Amino acid sequence: MTQYSRVSGSVGLITLKNPPVNQLSAVVRHGIVDTVQKALSDPKVKSVVICGQNGMFCGGADIKEFQTLANMRGPPLIPMIHSIEAADKPVVAAIEGGAFGGGLELALGCHYRIAHSKAKVGLPEVTLGLLPAAGGSQRLPRLIGVPAALSLITTGRHITAAEALQLGLVDQVADHNTVDAAVKFALSVAGQSLDARRISNFQCPPVPNMDALFEDVMQKVRTTARGAIAPIACVQAVRAAATLPYTQGMQREKELMATLFTSGQARALQYCFFAQRVVGRWSMPSGARWDTSKGRPIHKAAVIGLGTMGRGITVALAQTGLSVVAVETQEKQFMEAKKAVSNMLERGAKRSGKPLAHGKITYSQSLQAVADVDLVIEAVFEDMGLKKKVFQQLSAVCKPGTFLCTNTSTLDVDELASQTHQPELVVGMHFFAPAHIMKLLEVVYGPRSSPELVAVVMELGKKMGKVSVAVGNCRGFVGNRMLKPYRDQAYFLLEEGATPQLIDQALEEFGFAMGAFKVSDLSGLDVGWKVRKEEGLVQPGGGSGKSARIRNGVRYSPLGDLMCEQGRFGQKTGRGWYQYDKPGSRDARPDPWMHSFLEEYRARHGLVARRISNQEVLERCLYAMINEGFRVLEDGIAAGPEDIDIIYVFGYGWPRHRGGPMFYANMVGLEIVLERLEHYAQANPDMPTLQPCSLLRKLVASGSPPVNKWKEVIKNVRSQL
C-alpha cells in the first residue's frame, strides 16, 4: 500500500499504492507513518519525496471508510500530516494526476509541492457534505490568502496546475516526469532551513475589511447553498484560520467537522458521489451490461433540426472534437441557428479556455448531407408525425449501420424505431435545456435496442461531459414520468386553497432551485397544453359540472388549460402563475389576479379553500413523485434507485444534499412514506397516483432495507411477475 526506496543516493521516495486513486485508507496511513519514520531516521536520507502510483498523487481520504465510524481505524490523518510538517528533512510532494481533499492536505503538510502541468488540485470535501478537516481549512488560507481559499473550499472546484502555481499553492510545475523533477528538487533543498516552509507557522495574509468580506461571502453562500450546511461550515472554518492562532483554528475545524460528519446531508452527498459512478455501470433487462458491451468509435455525427435543443446539442457535440453536420430545412431558422451556435461556441470557449470548435461544424439544409455520418441525433419539433417522417428519411439516406437517436422528451422511442430498416440501431437521447450546459442525458433503450448502441451513446454522453443514465422506454421515461404526479398534486393543492407562491416557497425551502410553478412559467404552460389537447383532455372553459375535474375516471385539474386560454403561457408572455415586468423577463412576482382567478374557480366548482401547510405540500408533491419512482423500479424502467436519484439531482433541480427522491424516501423512512401515502390516498380516492405502489409495500414488509439493498427486493418482485 505504501512503497519505500532510497533514490539518487540521499532521497527517500515514498510511493502511495492504493488503486484506483491512492485514497488514504487506514493501511495507506499506516504505510505513510512507517515510511516517513524510516526516512527521517535514516542518516543517509537527506530529503524525502512523496508520490502516488499510476500517475495519481492522491484522491483524499477513503470515502468508503466514512460510512460508519467503526470503519475508521488506523493512524489519524492530522497527526500524520503534522509529523511530516515537523520533520527536520525537506519533504516534497510530487503531484501527478491530482491531489484532492486529504491528498492535497497531505501535500500542504509537505514543505514543497511540485505538480505536473496536467495535474489538478482541490479541496472537494464540501461536495461530500464535509470540510477539509485534516488541516486544509487552516493551511490553505495561510498559504494562498483568505479570498482564494474561500473560493476553493466553499465550491470544492478543481484547479489546474497553472492556476495553483499562480496562487502559490504549488512551487513548481513540471512538464515531464514529475517524480524525477521532485527528486532533483529534493536534492537541491537538502539541508536548508525549513522554518519558512511550515505553513502552520504562517499568518494568513492580511485582508482589508475582513469582517465585511466574511459577511459578504456568508450571504452569498447561504443564497446558493439552498439549505446545505457544509458550505457555511467551510466559511466558518476559514474565518477561524483568519482570526485565530493555528491550534485554536484546528480545534474549530474539528468541532465543525464533527457536526458535518454525522449529518444526513453528508450521507446524502456521499451517496450521490457513489450513485453517479453506479449509473455509469449500466445494465439492460436483457442482461446486457456496460462491461460486456463494446461500442465503436464515432467520428462524424449529425443533428437534425436546429431549434433550441438542436443548437445546444450541436454545440455539445462540436465541443467534444467530433465533426458535426447540422441540418435545418427552414431558411429563417437555418440562418438564425448558425449565428446562435457560433455565439454559444464563443461563450463556451471563453468560459473553458479551450479552442473554438467552429471548424468542426458543417451546415446544410438537406437531409442528404448526413449520408456518411456514424450517428444522427434528431431534434425536430415534438410531433410524432413529423418525427416518423424524419426517421423514415434517415433510414433511407444514411449508410447501413448508422446509429439513429431521437431527442424526444415525450414520444414513444419504439414507435420511431419501427419506422427504420434497423430498429435495433435506434435509441432516445433525452437532453435537457440548455443542452450544451445541462449535465443530464437520459439514454432511452427499447426492447430491440442493441447493447452496442447503448454503449456508444453512454460513451458519447461522457465525452460531452454529461452524466448519462440508461433507462427503459415508457411515457415520460424516468424524469418526466415521475414529474407528472408531482405537478398534478401541485395543481390539486391550488384548487384546495394554496397559492403558487405558497407551494413554490415550500419546495424552494426544501432545496429545489425553483418551485413547480416557477418551473412551469419558465418552460412555458403552452407546452403541456398542446400535449393535453392532443390527448383529448382539454375542454373549452375547463368544462363544467362534476365531470370538469375528472378525466378517464381520475382527478384532473383544468387550471393549466384555463391559464393558457387566457394567453398566460409564463415568462414568454410576461404572465403565467406569476407576473413579470415584460415578456421574457425572469423576475417572478405574485400576481393579485391569481387570487381572484382561483377564488372564482373554486366558487364555480363548489370548493372551499382551506389552509394548506408546508408539510402537506411536501408530502403530497414529493411522496406522489416517489411513489411513481417505485413503480418505475417495479416496471424495470430504471435499473436501481441510484439511476432515479441521479436523474433528479442532475436534471430536475432536486437538492443534492437530500440525495435524490429515492434516497430521501429512505431517509424519511419507508414506513412513514407508506403511511402518509395511505392517508392521502384514502382522503382522495380519485387520485390513483397516491395509492402506494406494491414495491413500496414489499420493501416495508421486508423491514425497510437501506437504499443500496433495494435491488435484491426488486429482483424478487420482478421474478414473481
Ligand SMILES: CCCCCCCCCCCCC[C@H](O)CC(=O)SCCNC(=O)CCNC(=O)[C@H](O)C(C)(C)COP(=O)(O)OP(=O)(O)OC[C@H]1O[C@@H](n2cnc3c(N)ncnc32)[C@H](O)[C@@H]1OP(=O)(O)O
Ligand atoms: C462525532 C464524530 C466525529 C467524527 C470526526 C471524524 C473526523 C474524521 C477526520 C477526517 C479527516 C478529513 C480528511 C479529508 O479532509 C476528507 C477527504 O479527503 S474526503 C475525500 C475528498 N476527495 C474527493 O472528494 C475526491 C473524490 N474523487 C474524485 O473526485 C475522483 O474520483 C477523482 C479523484 C478526480 C478521479 O476521477 P476519475 O478518474 O474520473 O475516477 P472515478 O471518479 O471514476 O473514481 C474511480 C474509482 O475510485 C473511487 N474513488 C475515488 N475517490 C475516492 C475516495 N476518495 N475514496 C474512495 N473511493 C474513491 C470511485 O468511487 C471509483 O470507484 P468505483 O465506483 O468505480 O468502484
